[in-house]
Amino acid sequence: MELIKSLNIKLENSETRSFLADAIYPETDEKLPLVIFVHGYKGYKDWGAWSLMAEKFAGAGFFFVKFNSSHNGTTVDDPHNFGDLEAFGNNNYSKELSDLGVVIDHFVKDPHVDDQRIILIGHSRGGGISIIKTFEDERINGLITLASVDSLERFPKNEALENWKKEGVYFVLNGRTKQEMPHYYQFYEDFEKNIHRFDVERAAEMAKAYVLVIHGTHDESVSVKNAEHLHILNPNSELFLIENADHTFGSKEPWTGNDLPHDLNTATEKCIDFINKNIK
Numbered sequence: 001m002e003l004i005k006s007l008n009i010k011l012e013n014s015e016t017r018s019f020l021a022d023a024i025y026p027e028t029d030e031k032l033p034l035v036i037f038v039h040g041y042k043g044y045k046d047w048g049a050w051s052l053m054a055e056k057f058a059g060a061g062f063f064f065v066k067f068n069s070s071h072n073g074t075t076v077d078d079p080h081n082f083g084d085l086e087a088f089g090n091n092n093y094s095k096e097l098s099d100l101g102v103v104i105d106h107f108v109k110d111p112h113v114d115d116q117r118i119i120l121i122g123h124s125r126g127g128g129i130s131i132i133k134t135f136e137d138e139r140i141n142g143l144i145t146l147a148s149v150d151s152l153e154r155f156p157k158n159e160a161l162e163n164w165k166k167e168g169v170y171f172v173l174n175g176r177t178k179q180e181m182p183h184y185y186q187f188y189e190d191f192e193k194n195i196h197r198f199d200v201e202r203a204a205e206m207a208k209a210y211v212l213v214i215h216g217t218h219d220e221s222v223s224v225k226n227a228e229h230l231h232i233l234n235p236n237s238e239l240f241l242i243e244n245a246d247h248t249f250g251s252k253e254p255w256t257g258n259d260l261p262h263d264l265n266t267a268t269e270k271c272i273d274f275i276n277k278n279i280k
Helices: 050-059 085-089 093-107 125-136 158-167 186-193 200-206 224-233 262-278
Strands: 003-011 019-026 032-038 063-067 113-123 142-146 169-173 180-184 210-216 238-242
Touching: 003 050, 003 093, 019 050, 019 093, 032 050, 032 093, 032 125, 050 063, 050 262, 063 093, 085 180, 093 113, 093 125, 093 186, 113 125, 125 142, 125 200, 142 262, 158 169, 158 186, 180 186, 200 224, 210 224, 210 262, 224 238, 238 262
Parallel strands: 032 063, 032 113, 113 142, 142 210, 210 238
Antiparallel strands: 003 019, 019 063, 169 180
């Protein structure tokens, strides 16, 4: 099957700034379900084996989109590196939700897309963002979380929070790039201002969509208890645990192999089966 790849499409968001998206889909006259992948914290669209995952989805008959959120630290000129730490520091959940809205609005108009079949797949923090968006946007009829958080309230506490407020910034070391990644206090202020909107638990309970929750039992970054909690919040969801899988399902950056890591392949096949069964 011939796959069409439209890479580094420049999207404009008047509320944030320009960012890039990829669309991968099979050459066909049929209208295809739209699957949008939302990366997580310190993530980006070309990280690890996400591109191989995209090809597998496209090969299974989907219009697959992945994108860089506008303030994830990459730029339109350099989508593979954290070259703009100032933007990273000024990221917040409002901006990520705004960017996701722009992505949906742009690609539902594509002539190859069936706008009645829209599925979000969110990894890690992107899972929390996807849960909220699914609750807010009734066009979305499928939601899949990969190693998702069950809350977006993941901030310093007590004295550390007071220091953050006083200093205006705190830094997190990126273990891979060795960069000190800034987080400006506006991030917390944005959360406090929109605390009800950013209630992942409530959004999970209220989401009107088919929901699949995937998690590895050896996730070192987000406990598998998050997945179990999301499943309890939405009893109609399907919970799929992958034994011994880590936070990125065996993927890493850079990914030099030609095949998906075993656990990510298992997750991808489960996603495809779930969408075909419930939405396609």
